[in-house]
Amino acid sequence: MRQLPQRLESFGLPSTEIKPLLEAFSYAVRNGELSTPEGHRKYVLRRFVHYLQDGDPFNATDIVFTSILFTWASEPQQTMRLLACGISEPTIARIRNLFSSCDTLYPQDSFTNARSRHRKFIMHVGPTNSGKTHNALRALAASQSGV
Numbered sequence: 001m002r003q004l005p006q007r008l009e010s011f012g013l014p015s016t017e018i019k020p021l022l023e024a025f026s027y028a029v030r031n032g033e034l035s036t037p038e039g040h041r042k043y044v045l046r047r048f049v050h051y052l053q054d055g056d057p058f059n060a061t062d063i064v065f066t067s068i069l070f071t072w073a074s075e076p077q078q079t080m081r082l083l084a085c086g087i088s089e090p091t092i093a094r095i096r097n098l099f100s101s102c103d104t105l106y107p108q109d110s111f112t113n114a115r116s117r118h119r120k121f122i123m124h125v126g127p128t129n130s131g132k133t134h135n136a137l138r139a140l141a142a143s144q145s146g147v
Contacts, residue, residue, distance in 0.1 A: 003062040004022070004062050004065055004066060004069075005018050005019075005022065007062065007066055008021070008022075008066070011094075011098055012094060013091055013094065013095070014088070014091060017086065017087050017088065017091050020085040020086045020087060021069075021073065021082070021085070021087055021091075022069075023085065024078075024081055024082060024085045024087070025069050025072060025073065028072065034068070034072065041112060042071070042112075043068045043071055043072070070095055070098060070099040070102070071099065073092070073095045073096075073099075074095055074096045074099040074100070079092060124136055
């Protein structure tokens with residue numbers, strides 16, 4: 001987490017609130033609050049594996065920690081904890097705004113419900129005028145549901 005404090009400051013978080021924020025987050029991590037099955041799903045902890053395979057483990061780890069930190073700090077149930085640690089309401093609001101407006105490197109994280117469903121896809125391939133659309137429409141007409 002070498003670059004994390006500088007990254008947080010570059011995002012506009014007050015430098016005086018960065019250390020208490022990181023201490024509260026570290027406390028939650030050490031106490032296993034993020035390591036539950038729900039935490040693994042919510043914080044997508046598998047990202048560490050993907051980033052570490054890409055070759056720049058230090059910068060990658062900082063990026064993953066930043067993402068998980070913002071996810072954690074944006075949760076409504078963390079508000080009282082953060083206020084008790086000396087994090088101001090404007091800083092909490094800024095973290096939430098940054099979190100909600102940032103683009104993720106793993107867009108599938110936004111669709112955890114859809115990704116958890118087991119679905120079946122059928123792909124119709126073939127040359128032009130081979131009956132793909134005709135066969136698909138006949139199958140759709142014969143089915144009980146269009147889904």
